[in-house]
Amino acid sequence: MSLLEVQNLEVSFVTRNGTNKAVDGISFSVDTGKITAIIGESGSGKSVACYSLLGLVPRPPGRIDGGRALFEGRDLLQLEERQLREIRGRDIAMIFQDPMTCLNPYMTIGKQLMEPLRYHRKVSREAARARALELLEEVGIRDPASTIDNFPHQFSGGMRQRVMIAMALINEPKLLIADEPTTALDVTIQAQILKLIAELQHKRDIGVIFISHDLAVVADIADTIVVMKQGKVVETGDRAAIFQHARDPYTKKLLAAIPTDSKPPQALQPEPLITVRNLCTWFDQGRGSEPVKAVNDVSFDIHRGEVLGLVGESGSGKSTIGRSILRLVPVTSGNVNFDGTDLTALQGRELKQMRRRMQMIFQDPFASLNPRMTVYDTLAEPLLLHRIENRKTVGQAVLKLMDDVGLARAFVRKYPHEFSGGQRQRIAIGRALATRPEFVVADEPVSALDVTIQAQILDLMQALGREYGLTMLFVSHDLAVVRHLADRIMVLYHGEVVEQGSGEELFTHPQQAYTRQLLQSIPGRSLLA
Amino acid sequence: MTSQQTIVDISQAEQGTSLWHDAWLRLRRNRLAVLGLVVLVLFTAIALLTPWIAPYSYQAQNLELGASPPSAAHWLGTDIFGRDLLTQIMYGGRISLAVGFVATSVALLIGVTWGAIAGYVGGRTDAVMMRLVDILYALPFMIFIVLLSVVFGRNMLLLFLAIGAVEWLTMARIMRGQVQSLRQQEFVEAAISLGLSPATLIRRHLVPNALGPIIVYTTLTIPNVMLLEAFLSFLGLGIQPPQTSWGLLISYGAETMEEYPWLLIFPGLALAITLFSLNFLGDGLRDALDVRGAKD
Numbered sequence: 001m002s003l004l005e006v007q008n009l010e011v012s013f014v015t016r017n018g019t020n021k022a023v024d025g026i027s028f029s030v031d032t033g034k035i036t037a038i039i040g041e042s043g044s045g046k047s048v049a050c051y052s053l054l055g056l057v058p059r060p061p062g063r064i065d066g067g068r069a070l071f072e073g074r075d076l077l078q079l080e081e082r083q084l085r086e087i088r089g090r091d092i093a094m095i096f097q098d099p100m101t102c103l104n105p106y107m108t109i110g111k112q113l114m115e116p117l118r119y120h121r122k123v124s125r126e127a128a129r130a131r132a133l134e135l136l137e138e139v140g141i142r143d144p145a146s147t148i149d150n151f152p153h154q155f156s157g158g159m160r161q162r163v164m165i166a167m168a169l170i171n172e173p174k175l176l177i178a179d180e181p182t183t184a185l186d187v188t189i190q191a192q193i194l195k196l197i198a199e200l201q202h203k204r205d206i207g208v209i210f211i212s213h214d215l216a217v218v219a220d221i222a223d224t225i226v227v228m229k230q231g232k233v234v235e236t237g238d239r240a241a242i243f244q245h246a247r248d249p250y251t252k253k254l255l256a257a258i259p260t261d262s263k264p265p266q267a268l269q270p271e272p273l274i275t276v277r278n279l280c281t282w283f284d285q286g287r288g289s290e291p292v293k294a295v296n297d298v299s300f301d302i303h304r305g306e307v308l309g310l311v312g313e314s315g316s317g318k319s320t321i322g323r324s325i326l327r328l329v330p331v332t333s334g335n336v337n338f339d340g341t342d343l344t345a346l347q348g349r350e351l352k353q354m355r356r357r358m359q360m361i362f363q364d365p366f367a368s369l370n371p372r373m374t375v376y377d378t379l380a381e382p383l384l385l386h387r388i389e390n391r392k393t394v395g396q397a398v399l400k401l402m403d404d405v406g407l408a409r410a411f412v413r414k415y416p417h418e419f420s421g422g423q424r425q426r427i428a429i430g431r432a433l434a435t436r437p438e439f440v441v442a443d444e445p446v447s448a449l450d451v452t453i454q455a456q457i458l459d460l461m462q463a464l465g466r467e468y469g470l471t472m473l474f475v476s477h478d479l480a481v482v483r484h485l486a487d488r489i490m491v492l493y494h495g496e497v498v499e500q501g502s503g504e505e506l507f508t509h510p511q512q513a514y515t516r517q518l519l520q521s522i523p524g525r526s527l528l529a
Numbered sequence: 530m531t532s533q534q535t536i537v538d539i540s541q542a543e544q545g546t547s548l549w550h551d552a553w554l555r556l557r558r559n560r561l562a563v564l565g566l567v568v569l570v571l572f573t574a575i576a577l578l579t580p581w582i583a584p585y586s587y588q589a590q591n592l593e594l595g596a597s598p599p600s601a602a603h604w605l606g607t608d609i610f611g612r613d614l615l616t617q618i619m620y621g622g623r624i625s626l627a628v629g630f631v632a633t634s635v636a637l638l639i640g641v642t643w644g645a646i647a648g649y650v651g652g653r654t655d656a657v658m659m660r661l662v663d664i665l666y667a668l669p670f671m672i673f674i675v676l677l678s679v680v681f682g683r684n685m686l687l688l689f690l691a692i693g694a695v696e697w698l699t700m701a702r703i704m705r706g707q708v709q710s711l712r713q714q715e716f717v718e719a720a721i722s723l724g725l726s727p728a729t730l731i732r733r734h735l736v737p738n739a740l741g742p743i744i745v746y747t748t749l750t751i752p753n754v755m756l757l758e759a760f761l762s763f764l765g766l767g768i769q770p771p772q773t774s775w776g777l778l779i780s781y782g783a784e785t786m787e788e789y790p791w792l793l794i795f796p797g798l799a800l801a802i803t804l805f806s807l808n809f810l811g812d813g814l815r816d817a818l819d820v821r822g823a824k825d
Contacts (some may be wrong), residue, residue: 323718326722328718328721328722351724352724355722355723355724356724358722359722359723360718360719360722362715362718362719363715364715367714367715367716368714368715368716368718368719369716369719370716370720370733370734370737370738371548371716371738372547372548372549372737372738373733374545374547376542381720381723381725381733382723385723385724385725386724395538399536399537399538409536409542410536410542410543411542411545412536412542413542413543413544413545414543414545415545415546415547415548417548418545418546428719431719431723432719435723
């Protein structure tokens with residue numbers, strides 16, 4: 001018998017605008033010693049389904065309409081809050097997405113680790129502390145004896161996630177629910193955490209539910225994969241079956257969305273459009289302390305018509321390079337030459353003239369559009385500002401731009417909040433391309449989007465890149481995406497370039513240890529050709 | 530949103546629902562707020578039309594009548610000079626409401642501009658501008674008003690200015706906080722990278738997005754200002770006879786409240802109803818403009 005058997009679970013939310021069925025009759029099971037991955041886009045109901053098992057969906061507005069969830073023979077959905085509380089944290093534990101917000105910043109991690117133990121098992125303080133030390137050691141915290149009395153802010157994101165895992169495991173649960181536990185982490189850290197979860201699960205012989213939006217993440221660790229879409233399970237199967245013989249069209253779409261190819265090499269134009277020499281961007285930390293060297297002595301060229309991929313983990317300075325070139329952050333020293341003009345020396349009118357020729361696409365389409373402006377206002381603004389169109393002709397130009405980025409013309413007078421993430425990113429791309437720039441910095445343009453939408457936006461960017469003859473600096477933490485899109489890749493580490501080369505070179509013959517580590521961290525490496 | 534018909538001109542496109550419109554729809558569902566709004570509109574209309582609709586002339590006295598309780602001829606009674614109280618309240622409302630709206634507008638204009646500039650420019654400019662705000666905050670308000678009236682004599686314009694000069698400080702702080710957090714947003718960076726000038730950027734991108742809390746604070750400032758005026762008039766520092774205001778009427782009423790209670794009750798009621806309405810409207814606006822309650 002399975003550890004957890006969910007049958008026909010139905011959960012809905014009652015809101016002012018009617019009832020919304022979030023989970024629509026799903027069934028799945030989790031076995032002891034196995035990892036079951038639940039995959040789906042945002043809004044597919046994957047998290048709601050798991051949260052409702054533990055009574056963690058607020059009711060109202062949530063409502064469980066039916067189904068059963070048998071955990072060791074007991075139906076979780078029928079239990080009272082008091083009984084559920086006993087199971088939560090003792091028999092079933094959870095790991096959440098964001099380790100930054102899930103730890104209490106005013107309690108040492110030791111106290112937080114001991115809390116569930118003292119609450120559920122009533123053990124002595126000394127025994128609890130010993131157990132906490134043991135677990136910290138097990139999840140790979142270096143020197144637990146001296147760090148156990150530290151506060152959460154003294155740990156990095158990856159280390160905090162390890163602490164969270166230790167906290168989840170401290171009561172020896174039989175089932176672990178991990179809700180996107182690596183989404184907020186860097187690629188290399190993600191790989192370590194995935195490995196840790198797989199190891200611990202194997203060693204302790206527990207069942208794991210791994211919730212993720214990304215098939216690639218679970219490609220190496222899941223035993224069973226459940227694919228969800230709009231509250232329903234569309235396909236269930238073991239890993240091999242899903243990856244090799246997916247039957248459902250949606251699963252196939254998800255698989256196709258994982259970029260696995262490398263951009264075919266093309267001859268570079270001899271003349272670079274942009275030359276960056278000895279660029280330094282330091283941020284002052286106030287009097288007395290050392291400045292943060294976000295970008296430190298970086299030199300490179302971008303050739304006309306080329307897509308240069310810039311990869312690195314968070315804090316490596318990759319976004320700052322893009323912003324420095326565009327003069328969105330003040331440059332400390334060095335120079336940036338754009339088609340014969342030194343950008344770092346420009347001021348006022350001259351700078352405004354140049355801004356027309358270089359634009360930026362931002363990461364978060366929810367933050368990068370002014371919520372008070374319609375699509376029309378957003379797209380017309382650059383056209384009117386740079387006098388590319390006048391008041392009479394701008395309407396037609398805006399509609400043409402919407403055609404280009406694949407937005408229905410009928411939406412022209414809608415506001416950003418009326419669009420989905422993918423559509424918003426299309427608007428943002430339209431705004432960036434409105435002035436017909438030669439050069440575009442794309443800063444993680446797809447990392448906030450669902451996987452299938454990601455693929456569409458990448459396709460759009462590729463097509464527009466060709467149509468507009470764009471030169472692009474593509475900043476991303478996702479090597480697979482960069483390899484798919486970029487002609488050359490530059491690897492950044494702590495504000496310095498460690499390696500650059502074509503995607504093919506870098507993937508087959510990485511020269512630097514850090515590059516090799518990055519490559520090994522790509523989730524679902526086995527899928528890459 | 531699946532309509533795919535191709536249109537050739539933007540005027541054919543369906544108008545989207547702006548956040549303002551959305552907030553208005555939510556406000557309309559709040560009965561108390563709507564009631565408050567209706568009362569305010571009514572009072573404002575009455576105040577504007579007073580010279581034409583007042584039952585008696587402002588100067589008309591009837592010393593023989595003296596203070597008489599409410600009757601068919603004088604709905605709200607008369608004061609000790611035999612003047613119609615309803616007429617007095619209507620004329621007093623003109624002054625009270627004018628002080629409320631004008632002083633608040635002054636505060637709004639100065640505060641929003643000041644706060645937006647300080648928040649956007651940042652650095653040393655911000656530090657200097659906000660220290661000035663701190664200094665003004667620290668001035669004892671009563672002494673400030675007394676000093677002003679000693680130096681310049683008592684007039685209404687001065688009263689507006691004095692109240693406005695105090696109330697804009699909080700407005701500036703709120704605006705600065707809003708602008709500082711908005712500055713971090715990517716759409717502001719996008720606007721900079723388009724080449725927008727700082728003035729246009731503040732006007733088009735920052736102010737409209739910061740306006741929500743400002744509007745709420747405005748509706749809560751007006752009652753504050755009206756109370757201040759009433760308080761100052763009560764103390765004899767504000768409006769001077771022959772002009773009158775609700776505060777002044779309340780002050781007179783209080784002197785004779787044992788013999789002629791209606792002289793205190795009715796002006797007090799007029800002020801209370803207005804303040805309640807403004808507060809209900811302010812609460813309603815706060816709920817309606819709160820993005821957390823909004824969809825998405």
